[in-house]
Amino acid sequence: MSQAPVIESRGLTKRFGDNTAIHELDLSIEQGSIYGFLGPNGCGKSTAIRMLTGLLEPSSGDVKLFGHPIRHHEESLKQRIGYMTQKFSLYDNLSVLENLEFVATIYGLKRKLRKARIQELIALYELSALSKQLAGSLSGGQKQRLALACATLHQPELLFLDEPTSAVDPENRRDFWEHLFDLSDQGTTILVSTHYMDEAERCHALAILENGNKRADGSPQQLMEKMPAIVFETEGLHLRQLKQQLIAHQDILSAAQIGSRLRILVSKHQAQPLTLLNSLSATHHFSQVRPSLEDVFVANTGGRHVG
Amino acid sequence: MWASSARIYAVALKEIKQLSRDRVTFAMIVMIPLVQLILFGYAINTDARHIPAGVVDYTQNQTSRALILAIEATQAVNFQHHYYSPQEATDAIIRGDIKAVLILPHDLERRIALRSNRLTQDSARLLNEPIGQWLVDGSDTLIAATVRSLRTMPLNDVTQSALPQTPVTFEVVQWFNPEQRSVVNIVPGLLAIILTMTMILFTSAAIVREREQGNMEFLINTPIRPFELMLGKITPYVFAGLIQVSIILLVGHLLFSVPIRGGLLSLFGAALLFIFASLTLGLVISTIAKTQLQAMQLTVFILLPSILLSGFMFPYQAMPEPAQWIAEGLPATHFIRMVRAIVLREADFLVLQQDALWLVAFTLLGILLASVRFKKKLS
Numbered sequence: 001m002s003q004a005p006v007i008e009s010r011g012l013t014k015r016f017g018d019n020t021a022i023h024e025l026d027l028s029i030e031q032g033s034i035y036g037f038l039g040p041n042g043c044g045k046s047t048a049i050r051m052l053t054g055l056l057e058p059s060s061g062d063v064k065l066f067g068h069p070i071r072h073h074e075e076s077l078k079q080r081i082g083y084m085t086q087k088f089s090l091y092d093n094l095s096v097l098e099n100l101e102f103v104a105t106i107y108g109l110k111r112k113l114r115k116a117r118i119q120e121l122i123a124l125y126e127l128s129a130l131s132k133q134l135a136g137s138l139s140g141g142q143k144q145r146l147a148l149a150c151a152t153l154h155q156p157e158l159l160f161l162d163e164p165t166s167a168v169d170p171e172n173r174r175d176f177w178e179h180l181f182d183l184s185d186q187g188t189t190i191l192v193s194t195h196y197m198d199e200a201e202r203c204h205a206l207a208i209l210e211n212g213n214k215r216a217d218g219s220p221q222q223l224m225e226k227m228p229a230i231v232f233e234t235e236g237l238h239l240r241q242l243k244q245q246l247i248a249h250q251d252i253l254s255a256a257q258i259g260s261r262l263r264i265l266v267s268k269h270q271a272q273p274l275t276l277l278n279s280l281s282a283t284h285h286f287s288q289v290r291p292s293l294e295d296v297f298v299a300n301t302g303g304r305h306v307g
Numbered sequence: 308m309w310a311s312s313a314r315i316y317a318v319a320l321k322e323i324k325q326l327s328r329d330r331v332t333f334a335m336i337v338m339i340p341l342v343q344l345i346l347f348g349y350a351i352n353t354d355a356r357h358i359p360a361g362v363v364d365y366t367q368n369q370t371s372r373a374l375i376l377a378i379e380a381t382q383a384v385n386f387q388h389h390y391y392s393p394q395e396a397t398d399a400i401i402r403g404d405i406k407a408v409l410i411l412p413h414d415l416e417r418r419i420a421l422r423s424n425r426l427t428q429d430s431a432r433l434l435n436e437p438i439g440q441w442l443v444d445g446s447d448t449l450i451a452a453t454v455r456s457l458r459t460m461p462l463n464d465v466t467q468s469a470l471p472q473t474p475v476t477f478e479v480v481q482w483f484n485p486e487q488r489s490v491v492n493i494v495p496g497l498l499a500i501i502l503t504m505t506m507i508l509f510t511s512a513a514i515v516r517e518r519e520q521g522n523m524e525f526l527i528n529t530p531i532r533p534f535e536l537m538l539g540k541i542t543p544y545v546f547a548g549l550i551q552v553s554i555i556l557l558v559g560h561l562l563f564s565v566p567i568r569g570g571l572l573s574l575f576g577a578a579l580l581f582i583f584a585s586l587t588l589g590l591v592i593s594t595i596a597k598t599q600l601q602a603m604q605l606t607v608f609i610l611l612p613s614i615l616l617s618g619f620m621f622p623y624q625a626m627p628e629p630a631q632w633i634a635e636g637l638p639a640t641h642f643i644r645m646v647r648a649i650v651l652r653e654a655d656f657l658v659l660q661q662d663a664l665w666l667v668a669f670t671l672l673g674i675l676l677a678s679v680r681f682k683k684k685l686s
Contacts, residue, residue, distance in 0.1 A: 053528055054528075055524070055527055055528065075530060078528060078529060078530045079530055081528070082528075083525065083528040085521060085524045085525055087521045087524075088521070089520075089521040089522050089523075089524050089525035090522070090525065091321065091325065091522060092520075093324075093325050093328045093329065094321065094324060094325065098321070098324060101317075102317055102320075102321050103529070105313055105314060105316075105317035106314055106317055106318075106526075106529045106530070106531050107529060107530060108311065108313065108314070108530065134328075150525075
């Protein structure tokens with residue numbers, strides 16, 4: 001059974017004055033998948049999400065959610081989508097429970113259903129001990145769980161998460177992703193933006209964004225297979241000097257030191273990469289290794305941004 | 308269904324909870340009217356008294372001393388210094404030590420005697436020979452007017468004999484405030500000024516705060532409508548405004564014996580109309596201001612003309628016509644007119660329907676403008 005994609009955009013563009021924040025973005029996101037926007041700060045991830053939720057008017061191009069254009073369907077779509085903002089956007093001087101009750105009422109949940117749903121979420125996101133505490137006094141991880149609970153109160157079919165884990169430690173981040181996989185399992189489509197490679201690697205599919213342009217997209221596996229570079233590593237002395245020597249050559253896309261090793265991306269345009277490397281340094285031994293998502297990112301963005 | 312009462316109620320409830328936890332703002336609702344009323348009630352006085360003055364006395368005898376005492380007894384001026392020459396006294400005025408100086412000539416007694424003598428009751432001659440001269444720093448018109456009122460001061464206490472009085476052209480009967488206490492006029496006016504300040508500032512800041520702290524980004528993605536959000540946000544402040552009205556009237560009555568002659572129902576009806584007009588003005592400001600600081604600046608922009616042009620400080624009738632047009636545009640002008648009429652002159656709400664209708668029109672226009680400007684979009 002083939003279904004219309006949950007999110008579909010064609011030529012989506014946003015300009016702020018002379019500055020193009022998003023350029024001709026085409027997307028097609030299937031139901032139940034977790035789709036990632038990977039890119040450095042300022043690459044247009046938030047702008048793209050805001051256009052997809054109807055918060056920002058695109059300069060050109062169009063967006064369809066569940067097969068309907070956003071325009072003229074804003075209000076009915078709002079019951080079907082949830083949005084977790086980058087910055088904590090609930091009320092600091094309301095308690096956890098009060099925040100949940102407020103959001104539930106705003107979404108029009110009836111009293112009985114509201115009580116049950118809030119209890120369910122408090123248990124699911126381990127908030128019961130904190131329910132009377134003011135939201136402003138919560139830790140980063142607790143705030144994030146509360147924000148996710150509020151964004152999913154009305155059981156949205158589509159969930160937007162804008163850098164949800166930027167203020168959270170690694171352990172909480174892992175727990176958070178467990179919750180996302182649970183939601184995805186129940187059929188919720190999730191679009192998440194991040195600048196963490198490990199998070200991007202968990203997505204079913206992702207798009208690499210740079211300066212408002214989509215450089216590549218697909219599943220992490222596909223992205224690694226079709227990346228336009230081959231990865232080598234070497235060990236030894238004088239790695240800093242070697243790095244300077246290597247990146248002077250146009251076919252070497254990047255060379256980055258990782259501990260005692262140097263990781264080198266050689267363009268696929270180069271027919272004999274190993275020969276090239278050996279000719280550049282006779283004293284080091286180079287070996288080809290399996291690419292990581294970070295290599296994919298670096299290769300696709302020309303190595304100008306890392307991390 | 309174009310508005311959900313459940314959502315409006317949820318927003319209002321949230322706002323009250325937040326307000327009750329924001330102790331400073333909560334205290335301000337009560338303390339601003341209380342402190343300002345007590346401060347201004349005692350401080351603002353439009354009848355100048357005990358003006359510091361000096362005297363150049365060329366006579367220096369019992370008569371001149373009796374005259375000086377008689378003038379002081381009016382409480383209009385307070386003689387602080389004797390000077391030897393008008394030049395010395397003028398320097399004191401320039402330095403700001405005194406505001407006025409009285410010059411009594413050598414022939415003071417002859418000039419007084421001239422007045423007691425019925426044979427010389429030639430008014431043209433009397434005009435040419437006043438018994439003394441006042442030099443006044445006329446830059447402050449209130450002070451100048453007070454000294455000028457001494458011009459026709461009776462001299463009975465000085466001459467110990469009945470002098471013929473200037474015949475009265477008009478008899479003036481002062482209604483509503485026979486003792487001429489300015490506080491009676493100021494307390495109802497303060498009601499309008501304090502409400503203008505707190506109502507506009509609270510609403511505009513309350514909405515701008517949601518935007519500033521990022522709450523709006525979340526709210527925009529929920530099904531809440533702008534109208535519901537605005538209505539829910541201003542509801543708690545209607546009650547805050549009514550509490551302030553009660554405080555000001557009660558304290559004004561107890562502390563300054565300001566009478567409340569008209570019906571309380573008319574009074575609270577007028578106050579409610581004014582509160583709504585001010586709150587919608589706050590809403591309109593919130594759609595313009597991006598930060599709470601900007602909201603504050605815009606509030607001051609409205610507040611200053613409300614103080615100076617509304618009739619609170621200076622009589623509306625004394626202003627040039629263009630200023631009166633501006634004053635007509637301010638809700639405070641209409642409310643001050645209504646509240647003074649109800650509180651002091653026992654006027655009925657119905658008598659004041661023109662001002663009431665204007666406030667209603669202002670509110671409707673404000674809501675319309677705010678709804679059009681308030682977009683559920685960022686940027």
